[in-house]
Amino acid sequence: MRKAVGWILLVIAVAAAVVVAVGFSRNRADGRHVVAYVQSADVWQARQRLLWQEIGVVYDAQVAQQERILQMTEAEEAADVAAVEAGDHEAMIRQDNREDQLVRSVIAGVDPTIVAQLQPVVELAWPLAGPMMVTSPYGERMHPIIREEAFHRGIDLRTHYGSPIVAPADGVVLYIGRKTAYGNMIVLLHGGGIATVYGHLWKFTVQPYERVQKGQLLGYTGNTGFSTGPHLHFEVRQNGEPTNPLEWLPPIETTE
Numbered sequence: 001m002r003k004a005v006g007w008i009l010l011v012i013a014v015a016a017a018v019v020v021a022v023g024f025s026r027n028r029a030d031g032r033h034v035v036a037y038v039q040s041a042d043v044w045q046a047r048q049r050l051l052w053q054e055i056g057v058v059y060d061a062q063v064a065q066q067e068r069i070l071q072m073t074e075a076e077e078a079a080d081v082a083a084v085e086a087g088d089h090e091a092m093i094r095q096d097n098r099e100d101q102l103v104r105s106v107i108a109g110v111d112p113t114i115v116a117q118l119q120p121v122v123e124l125a126w127p128l129a130g131p132m133m134v135t136s137p138y139g140e141r142m143h144p145i146i147r148e149e150a151f152h153r154g155i156d157l158r159t160h161y162g163s164p165i166v167a168p169a170d171g172v173v174l175y176i177g178r179k180t181a182y183g184n185m186i187v188l189l190h191g192g193g194i195a196t197v198y199g200h201l202w203k204f205t206v207q208p209y210e211r212v213q214k215g216q217l218l219g220y221t222g223n224t225g226f227s228t229g230p231h232l233h234f235e236v237r238q239n240g241e242p243t244n245p246l247e248w249l250p251p252i253e254t255t256e
Protein backbone atom coordinates (compact mmCIF):
# COMPACT_ATOMS: atom_id res chain seq x y z
CA MET A 1 0.00 0.00 0.00
CA ARG A 2 2.81 2.41 0.94
CA LYS A 3 4.48 1.52 -2.30
CA ALA A 4 1.31 2.50 -4.22
CA VAL A 5 1.16 5.86 -2.39
CA GLY A 6 4.82 6.40 -3.30
CA TRP A 7 4.06 5.76 -6.98
CA ILE A 8 1.09 8.09 -6.94
CA LEU A 9 3.20 10.86 -5.39
CA LEU A 10 5.90 10.31 -8.00
CA VAL A 11 3.34 10.52 -10.83
CA ILE A 12 1.93 13.75 -9.34
CA ALA A 13 5.46 15.21 -9.02
CA VAL A 14 6.29 14.34 -12.65
CA ALA A 15 2.98 15.78 -13.86
CA ALA A 16 3.61 19.01 -11.91
CA ALA A 17 7.11 19.27 -13.40
CA VAL A 18 5.67 18.81 -16.90
CA VAL A 19 3.05 21.53 -16.29
CA VAL A 20 5.73 23.95 -15.04
CA ALA A 21 8.05 23.13 -17.97
CA VAL A 22 5.25 23.63 -20.50
CA GLY A 23 4.35 26.91 -18.79
CA PHE A 24 7.93 28.14 -19.07
CA SER A 25 8.25 27.19 -22.71
CA ARG A 26 4.93 28.92 -23.41
CA ASN A 27 6.17 32.11 -21.79
CA ARG A 28 9.37 31.92 -23.78
CA ALA A 29 7.36 31.36 -26.94
CA ASP A 30 5.21 34.43 -26.12
CA GLY A 31 8.39 36.43 -25.61
CA ARG A 32 9.54 35.40 -29.05
CA HIS A 33 6.12 36.29 -30.40
CA VAL A 34 6.49 39.85 -29.04
CA VAL A 35 9.94 40.19 -30.61
CA ALA A 36 8.58 38.86 -33.92
CA TYR A 37 5.73 41.38 -33.75
CA VAL A 38 8.11 44.31 -33.14
CA GLN A 39 10.26 43.18 -36.04
CA SER A 40 7.22 42.84 -38.27
CA ALA A 41 6.75 46.67 -38.28
CA ASP A 42 10.23 46.98 -39.80
CA VAL A 43 9.55 44.08 -42.15
CA TRP A 44 6.27 45.75 -43.11
CA GLN A 45 8.04 49.01 -43.94
CA ALA A 46 10.78 47.21 -45.85
CA ARG A 47 8.09 45.44 -47.86
CA GLN A 48 6.31 48.75 -48.55
CA ARG A 49 9.61 50.25 -49.68
CA LEU A 50 10.08 47.41 -52.18
CA LEU A 51 6.47 47.47 -53.40
CA TRP A 52 6.60 51.20 -54.08
CA GLN A 53 10.09 50.96 -55.56
CA GLU A 54 8.68 48.61 -58.20
CA ILE A 55 6.65 51.49 -59.62
CA GLY A 56 9.31 54.13 -59.03
CA VAL A 57 7.98 55.70 -55.81
CA VAL A 58 10.48 56.47 -53.04
CA TYR A 59 8.56 55.47 -49.92
CA ASP A 60 10.92 57.22 -47.49
CA ALA A 61 10.72 60.49 -49.45
CA GLN A 62 6.89 60.36 -49.25
CA VAL A 63 6.96 59.67 -45.51
CA ALA A 64 9.48 62.49 -44.94
CA GLN A 65 7.38 64.91 -47.00
CA GLN A 66 4.31 64.15 -44.88
CA GLU A 67 6.31 64.55 -41.68
CA ARG A 68 7.24 68.07 -42.82
CA ILE A 69 3.58 68.96 -43.50
CA LEU A 70 2.53 67.65 -40.09
CA GLN A 71 5.28 69.49 -38.24
CA MET A 72 4.24 72.76 -39.87
CA THR A 73 0.62 72.49 -38.65
CA GLU A 74 1.71 71.26 -35.22
CA ALA A 75 3.92 74.33 -34.73
CA GLU A 76 0.99 76.59 -35.69
CA GLU A 77 -1.57 74.90 -33.52
CA ALA A 78 0.67 74.78 -30.43
CA ALA A 79 -0.22 78.43 -29.75
CA ASP A 80 -3.95 77.64 -29.87
CA VAL A 81 -4.01 74.45 -27.81
CA ALA A 82 -4.86 76.10 -24.48
CA ALA A 83 -7.50 78.34 -26.09
CA VAL A 84 -9.12 75.34 -27.81
CA GLU A 85 -9.15 73.40 -24.54
CA ALA A 86 -10.76 76.37 -22.80
CA GLY A 87 -13.53 76.24 -25.43
CA ASP A 88 -12.57 79.47 -27.26
CA HIS A 89 -14.77 79.29 -30.37
CA GLU A 90 -12.50 81.43 -32.55
CA ALA A 91 -9.54 79.19 -31.72
CA MET A 92 -11.66 76.11 -32.47
CA ILE A 93 -12.61 77.49 -35.90
CA ARG A 94 -8.95 78.34 -36.61
CA GLN A 95 -7.96 74.79 -35.63
CA ASP A 96 -10.70 73.27 -37.77
CA ASN A 97 -9.54 75.31 -40.80
CA ARG A 98 -5.93 74.40 -40.09
CA GLU A 99 -6.83 70.71 -40.24
CA ASP A 100 -8.68 71.29 -43.51
CA GLN A 101 -5.43 72.79 -44.85
CA LEU A 102 -3.55 69.78 -43.56
CA VAL A 103 -5.82 67.44 -45.54
CA ARG A 104 -5.33 69.59 -48.66
CA SER A 105 -1.53 69.59 -48.21
CA VAL A 106 -1.42 65.85 -47.66
CA ILE A 107 -3.42 65.26 -50.87
CA ALA A 108 -1.43 67.83 -52.87
CA GLY A 109 1.89 66.39 -51.66
CA VAL A 110 1.32 62.88 -53.00
CA ASP A 111 3.75 61.50 -55.58
CA PRO A 112 2.04 61.69 -59.04
CA THR A 113 3.25 58.13 -59.72
CA ILE A 114 0.97 56.91 -56.93
CA VAL A 115 -1.98 58.87 -58.38
CA ALA A 116 -1.32 57.52 -61.87
CA GLN A 117 -1.63 53.89 -60.87
CA LEU A 118 -5.02 54.22 -59.17
CA GLN A 119 -8.18 53.37 -61.10
CA PRO A 120 -10.55 56.35 -61.51
CA VAL A 121 -13.53 56.16 -59.17
CA VAL A 122 -17.08 56.93 -60.32
CA GLU A 123 -19.04 55.60 -57.37
CA LEU A 124 -18.16 54.85 -53.76
CA ALA A 125 -19.61 52.28 -51.39
CA TRP A 126 -20.84 53.26 -47.93
CA PRO A 127 -17.90 53.28 -45.50
CA LEU A 128 -19.91 51.58 -42.73
CA ALA A 129 -21.28 48.10 -43.03
CA GLY A 130 -23.52 48.13 -39.95
CA PRO A 131 -26.61 50.16 -39.08
CA MET A 132 -26.13 53.92 -39.40
CA MET A 133 -28.00 57.16 -39.81
CA VAL A 134 -27.00 60.39 -41.58
CA THR A 135 -27.32 62.80 -38.65
CA SER A 136 -25.68 65.86 -40.19
CA PRO A 137 -25.62 66.73 -43.90
CA TYR A 138 -22.95 68.34 -46.03
CA GLY A 139 -22.88 72.15 -46.28
CA GLU A 140 -23.69 75.08 -44.01
CA ARG A 141 -24.92 74.03 -40.60
CA MET A 142 -24.82 75.01 -36.97
CA HIS A 143 -21.70 73.38 -35.54
CA PRO A 144 -22.72 71.26 -32.51
CA ILE A 145 -19.64 72.23 -30.47
CA ILE A 146 -18.51 75.58 -31.86
CA ARG A 147 -22.21 76.69 -31.90
CA GLU A 148 -21.79 78.89 -34.94
CA GLU A 149 -22.72 78.52 -38.60
CA ALA A 150 -19.85 76.59 -40.12
CA PHE A 151 -19.38 74.77 -43.40
CA HIS A 152 -19.61 71.01 -42.86
CA ARG A 153 -17.09 69.44 -45.22
CA GLY A 154 -18.67 66.00 -45.03
CA ILE A 155 -21.56 64.03 -43.58
CA ASP A 156 -21.93 62.58 -40.10
CA LEU A 157 -22.97 58.95 -39.82
CA ARG A 158 -24.21 58.01 -36.39
CA THR A 159 -23.48 54.42 -35.48
CA HIS A 160 -22.41 52.24 -32.56
CA TYR A 161 -19.05 52.94 -30.91
CA GLY A 162 -16.49 50.56 -32.45
CA SER A 163 -18.32 49.93 -35.74
CA PRO A 164 -16.04 48.70 -38.56
CA ILE A 165 -15.14 51.34 -41.16
CA VAL A 166 -14.43 49.89 -44.60
CA ALA A 167 -12.74 51.33 -47.69
CA PRO A 168 -15.42 52.63 -50.12
CA ALA A 169 -13.10 51.94 -53.09
CA ASP A 170 -9.54 50.74 -53.76
CA GLY A 171 -6.96 53.26 -52.62
CA VAL A 172 -3.79 54.20 -50.77
CA VAL A 173 -3.70 55.40 -47.15
CA LEU A 174 -2.16 58.91 -47.30
CA TYR A 175 -2.43 59.83 -43.66
CA ILE A 176 -3.42 58.45 -40.29
CA GLY A 177 -3.05 60.45 -37.11
CA ARG A 178 -4.72 62.21 -34.20
CA LYS A 179 -5.77 65.82 -34.66
CA THR A 180 -7.59 68.17 -32.29
CA ALA A 181 -10.78 68.67 -34.37
CA TYR A 182 -10.93 65.50 -36.50
CA GLY A 183 -9.70 63.32 -33.63
CA ASN A 184 -8.23 60.07 -34.91
CA MET A 185 -8.41 60.46 -38.67
CA ILE A 186 -7.58 58.78 -41.97
CA VAL A 187 -7.08 60.27 -45.44
CA LEU A 188 -7.48 57.70 -48.19
CA LEU A 189 -6.57 58.47 -51.82
CA HIS A 190 -8.48 56.89 -54.71
CA GLY A 191 -8.13 57.25 -58.47
CA GLY A 192 -9.31 60.23 -60.50
CA GLY A 193 -8.30 62.86 -57.93
CA ILE A 194 -10.76 61.54 -55.32
CA ALA A 195 -9.86 61.26 -51.64
CA THR A 196 -12.00 60.21 -48.67
CA VAL A 197 -11.52 61.49 -45.12
CA TYR A 198 -12.63 59.78 -41.89
CA GLY A 199 -12.83 61.54 -38.52
CA HIS A 200 -13.44 60.84 -34.80
CA LEU A 201 -12.22 57.21 -34.99
CA TRP A 202 -11.61 55.01 -32.00
CA LYS A 203 -8.69 53.20 -33.67
CA PHE A 204 -6.99 52.35 -36.94
CA THR A 205 -6.18 49.03 -38.59
CA VAL A 206 -4.14 50.43 -41.51
CA GLN A 207 -0.77 52.15 -41.86
CA PRO A 208 0.46 55.10 -43.94
CA TYR A 209 1.02 54.21 -47.60
CA GLU A 210 -0.77 50.91 -47.24
CA ARG A 211 -2.66 49.93 -50.39
CA VAL A 212 -6.20 48.96 -49.52
CA GLN A 213 -8.95 47.26 -51.46
CA LYS A 214 -12.61 48.16 -51.56
CA GLY A 215 -14.28 46.69 -48.49
CA GLN A 216 -11.07 46.38 -46.48
CA LEU A 217 -11.24 47.30 -42.79
CA LEU A 218 -9.71 50.75 -42.08
CA GLY A 219 -10.52 51.11 -38.38
CA TYR A 220 -13.38 51.51 -35.93
CA THR A 221 -15.74 54.40 -35.17
CA GLY A 222 -15.28 56.41 -31.99
CA ASN A 223 -15.82 59.78 -30.37
CA THR A 224 -12.42 61.53 -30.58
CA GLY A 225 -11.84 65.21 -31.48
CA PHE A 226 -14.68 67.76 -31.77
CA SER A 227 -17.42 65.18 -31.41
CA THR A 228 -20.51 64.92 -29.23
CA GLY A 229 -21.14 61.17 -29.57
CA PRO A 230 -19.92 58.10 -31.45
CA HIS A 231 -20.17 58.78 -35.18
CA LEU A 232 -18.14 58.77 -38.36
CA HIS A 233 -17.40 62.08 -40.08
CA PHE A 234 -17.00 61.16 -43.76
CA GLU A 235 -15.74 63.44 -46.55
CA VAL A 236 -15.31 62.94 -50.26
CA ARG A 237 -12.83 65.35 -51.83
CA GLN A 238 -12.10 66.02 -55.48
CA ASN A 239 -8.62 67.48 -56.02
CA GLY A 240 -8.60 68.40 -52.32
CA GLU A 241 -11.93 70.28 -52.50
CA PRO A 242 -14.83 68.92 -50.38
CA THR A 243 -17.87 67.64 -52.33
CA ASN A 244 -21.23 66.26 -51.16
CA PRO A 245 -20.57 62.60 -50.23
CA LEU A 246 -24.20 61.66 -50.96
CA GLU A 247 -23.56 62.36 -54.65
CA TRP A 248 -20.96 59.57 -54.68
CA LEU A 249 -22.84 57.02 -52.60
CA PRO A 250 -25.66 54.66 -53.58
CA PRO A 251 -29.06 55.59 -52.07
CA ILE A 252 -29.54 54.33 -48.51
CA GLU A 253 -31.80 51.31 -48.19
CA THR A 254 -34.51 52.13 -45.72
CA THR A 255 -36.32 49.53 -43.69
CA GLU A 256 -39.83 50.01 -42.37
Ligand SMILES: [Zn+2]
Pocket: 136, 152, 154, 155, 156, 232, 233, 234
Ligand atom coordinates in the same frame (compact mmCIF):
# COMPACT_ATOMS: atom_id res chain seq x y z
ZN1 LIG B 1 -18.86 65.95 -39.34
